[in-house]
Amino acid sequence: MRDKPSWRELAFALRGSIVPAIAPRIALLMLFSAAMVLLHQRTAAFPEIDAAGFTVFGIALSLFLGFRNNAAYERWWEARKLWGGLLADLRSFAREAQLFVPDEALQRRLVRLSLAFIHLHRANLRRLPDDPRARELAGDLADAPHPPDAALDRIAGELAAGVRAGVVDGFGAKALAERLASITVQQAGCERIATTPLPYVYSLLIYRTTYLYCLLLPLALVGPAGWMTLLFVGIVAYVFLGLAEVTEDLSHPFGTTPNALPLDAICRAAEISLAPHLGEQPPAPLEARDFYLS
Numbered sequence: 001m002r003d004k005p006s007w008r009e010l011a012f013a014l015r016g017s018i019v020p021a022i023a024p025r026i027a028l029l030m031l032f033s034a035a036m037v038l039l040h041q042r043t044a045a046f047p048e049i050d051a052a053g054f055t056v057f058g059i060a061l062s063l064f065l066g067f068r069n070n071a072a073y074e075r076w077w078e079a080r081k082l083w084g085g086l087l088a089d090l091r092s093f094a095r096e097a098q099l100f101v102p103d104e105a106l107q108r109r110l111v112r113l114s115l116a117f118i119h120l121h122r123a124n125l126r127r128l129p130d131d132p133r134a135r136e137l138a139g140d141l142a143d144a145p146h147p148p149d150a151a152l153d154r155i156a157g158e159l160a161a162g163v164r165a166g167v168v169d170g171f172g173a174k175a176l177a178e179r180l181a182s183i184t185v186q187q188a189g190c191e192r193i194a195t196t197p198l199p200y201v202y203s204l205l206i207y208r209t210t211y212l213y214c215l216l217l218p219l220a221l222v223g224p225a226g227w228m229t230l231l232f233v234g235i236v237a238y239v240f241l242g243l244a245e246v247t248e249d250l251s252h253p254f255g256t257t258p259n260a261l262p263l264d265a266i267c268r269a270a271e272i273s274l275a276p277h278l279g280e281q282p283p284a285p286l287e288a289r290d291f292y293l294s
Helices: 007-012 019-042 051-100 104-125 132-143 147-164 170-195 200-250 263-278
Strands: none
Touching: 019 200, 051 104, 051 170, 051 200, 051 263, 104 132, 104 147, 104 170, 104 263, 132 147, 147 170
8 A cells, every 4th residue: 555656665565565585586597607707718518508598488467467367357456346346235235125114123133133244254255264254244154154145044044034923024125135145146256256366377377487587597698697697597587576466466366465455454344334333433544554554
């Protein structure tokens, strides 16, 4: 969460950067390049390759990395839109409950269950076995085989009981049921992203070709560049390995990495929005810590 990074932050910031994840691999590739330079200086028959072939190879690799990066970012952005839709649906559900359910006790049960759902959904996507906030709101629902579905089923059961008791009329029940259906669609979209990763063959091909390119590149550079080969290989490795790692990061939008979605903050926004419907004081919004919003 950096509004307008300065040139110093752009040059030296590590928080949110991919450098810590790829620095050991870049160092190993630079060490390998140093060994190639030494061999070139001490071996008369050291092979040298024309750099023209690497230009074509690099362009093809860049295009493939760009395609994979676009696919990963599309997953990340779709996930963000789905969570934005869930937040909007929860706000609308609370208003509709206030409008169509005259029984205030039932209203509050429905709204509190919707809050339990969003936290259970977050914990389910992040594969958290026992999230404290989700359990606090959901109680025994947290032990269900599929806790988010159990929360929605409980909401539907409360509505059905309200209809049978004459507390909720048919039109109100229909409106609230349609809102639940919209929430379910958004939930299923998130689960589709979480359970359907980018094809493994993409990662395999990207990393293999990237390492192959970086390991062969010294053969084209040791002659004209000498010891500068280490610097050039390090820069190329940073670009290609960094882009591959960013793609891997973005393709898992529900994780807890610095570039994943801030699901905790979105859930807190839901709590703030629904607190007036529960007659409670809204909690404070979550703030970024060391530029990181969870």
